[in-house]
């Protein structure tokens with residue numbers, strides 16, 4: 001069951017609620033009864049993103065270059081640009 005993070009705009013409290021996908025999103029703060037909004041978990045998103053990226057990168061291309069060029073191979077120090 002996925003866990004959703006909510007933030008209460010009234011009391012400022014953050015909490016997690018376990019919900020099914022079929023459940024309606026919670027809208028009321030259990031602490032003060034104020035209105036709450038759903039947060040996207042930054043931690044799980046970052047873990048998922050980096051895992052997917054490093055996995056796909058190592059599979060698709062061999063780690064020839066130790067550093068990833070910020071210009072995607074278009075800078076003067078890139079081997080592909082020099083060739």
Ligand SMILES: [Zn+2]
Pocket residue numbers: 008009010011012013029030031032033034
């Ligand atoms: Zn509250």
